[in-house]
Amino acid sequence: MREYIDVFAWNYEDMPGLDPQVSMHRLNINSDVKSVKQQQRWLHPKIMEAIQSEVKKLIDYGFIREEQYPDWVANIVPVTKKNGKIWVCIDFCDLNEACPKDEFPLQITDVMIGNTCGFEWMSFMDEFSRYNQIKMYSDDEKHTSFRTRLGCIVIVNKRNNQRV
Numbered sequence: 043m044r045e046y047i048d049v050f051a052w053n054y055e056d057m058p059g060l061d062p063q064v065s066m067h068r069l070n071i072n073s074d075v076k077s078v079k080q081q082q083r084w085l086h087p088k089i090m091e092a093i094q095s096e097v098k099k100l101i102d103y104g105f106i107r108e109e110q111y112p113d114w115v116a117n118i119v120p121v122t123k124k125n126g127k128i129w130v131c132i133d134f135c136d137l138n139e140a141c142p143k144d145e146f147p148l149q150i151t152d153v154m155i156g157n158t159c160g161f162e163w164m165s166f167m168d169e170f171s172r173y174n175q176i177k178m179y180s181d182d183e184k185h186t187s188f189r190t191r192l193g194c195i196v197i198v199n200k201r202n203n204q205r206v
Contacts, residue, residue, distance in 0.1 A: 068179040069186075071140045078136035079115040082189050089120050090191060092128035097190050100130075109196040112187030132188045 085093070100106045114137055121129040178186060178197045186197040 066177050066179050067182070069137070069182040070142060071137070071185065072142065075140040077113040077185075078140075079112075080117050080133065080136065080189075083117045085118070085120065089128060093118055093120055093130055094191050096128065096130045097192060097195060101192075101195070105198065106195045107198050108192065109184055109187050109194045112184055112194045112196065114185045114187055115194055116186075116188045118188055118190065132186075134186070137185060 097106070101108075116135075116137065117133045119131045119133045121131050123129050180198075183196045183198050187194045188196075
């Protein structure tokens with residue numbers, strides 16, 4: 043890892059993301075389901091400050107943006123990491139309920155490891171910033187809105203327009 047330290051993402055600036063032609067996330071929302079705007083939840087002021095700081099960073103790096111007229115609105119669910127920092131998660135349970143279940147099974151770890159035998163390299167995309175590496179399909183951005191002190195924010199991941 044030390045020898046190839048420059049190929050890893052250690053902060054948001056280091057993440058060019060995936061080319062949208064390779065992967066882009068689209069939502070398959072059932073048209074019969076009415077959109078849901080969750081009631082705002084109360085959070086401790088110290089947690090709100092940490093959330094606001096992270097949200098501002100994500101806006102500055104182009105992963106999220108403000109949305110004036112969202113049709114779905116979710117709440118932030120703050121999760122405290124082992125190091126004491128706040129991990130900003132979003133409660134998309136209502137949106138998930140409106141989408142049909144994906145019956146594509148995840149691969150078994152033993153099979154994945156067996157499939158990599160004989161190869162010199164294996165990589166994992168999802169370690170530094172999780173889902174911020176896959177662009178949201180533009181027509182679905184408005185469905186990913188969540189509440190912050192800065193207003194309603196949606197996931198866009200515009201940095202992913204760069205090529206890897």
